[in-house]
Amino acid sequence: MEAIVEYCCGLDVHQATVVACLLAGPAERRPRKETRTFGTTTSELEELRTWLLAERCTHVGMESTGVYWMPVYNVLEECFELVVGNAAHIKNVPGRKTDVKDAEWIADLVRHGLIRKSFVPPKWQRALRDLVRYRRKLVESETAERNRLLRLLETCNVKLSSVASDVFGVSGRAMLRALIEGTATPEHMAKLARVVAPAPLACAAVRRARGSLRGGV
Structure with missing residues (x-):
């Protein structure tokens, strides 16, 4: 040839x-x-x-x-x-x-x-592709961690996702912090969130959650 x-x-x-x-x-x-x-x-x-x-x-x-x-x-x-x-x-x-x-x-x-x-691809495109792929992995990791936390809350009978507008918003994080520290009353934690359910229901969800967290975690 x-x-x-x-x-x-x-x-x-x-x-x-x-x-x-x-x-x-x-x-x-x-x-x-x-x-x-x-x-x-x-x-x-x-x-x-x-x-x-x-x-x-x-x-x-x-x-x-x-x-x-x-x-x-x-x-x-x-x-x-x-x-x-x-x-x-x-x-x-x-x-x-x-x-x-x-x-x-x-x-x-x-x-x-x-x-x-x-x-x-040319060098600039390879660099951009690596950056975009890495960002996507970070977003996917963040989503996976959020889903893991939501599953943990549901397992412990915490109903924040049902009564709070955004579990990972500013007020939602404040409620999570209060649950972790165990220093706030259920009524106070219910007031920390913008709820999509009546306040009594939110208060009940958090009160049940505190008992579940102590026994299950």
Whole structure:
């Protein structure tokens, strides 16, 4: 099969090491092959970048396995045409596998243009996506904790969610604090909230709650 890339490199990326196989030479000839192993710290990845630039490498391929490829991508993306492929699409033939052979296989696929590139957003979009995803996780965690507290209150026969307009509002938090401290009377705690039920019902709910909390917590 005819090669289409003259200077390319295949990377087999792991947690602590990166095995790089460089293929260099005219497309119509057998390429020169050189394999080196680098660490995954920033300085060592910069050494990898310097070596590839000195060898006039233009294309670098790797598998998108786990998160180990991301730091490598961040260091190399401004200098090379990066080809990140799905591991299932570039799987080597069955047999004796080594890191060196995997790197050679990826380099050979890149040289012949046989790896379908996975979409990797630009750096600013990746940063924004990480921020949005982290915010969503925080919101989900907050919601989960609120639901856990509501379940605990119901288990202890606390009916705040039935009589208070917002259990987690300013007045609702004041009622929760009074329940935790155990210093306020049921009548006083009922007055702390904006209730959606008559005051006697709210007072009864809190009075029953205090007894349940003492016995169940």
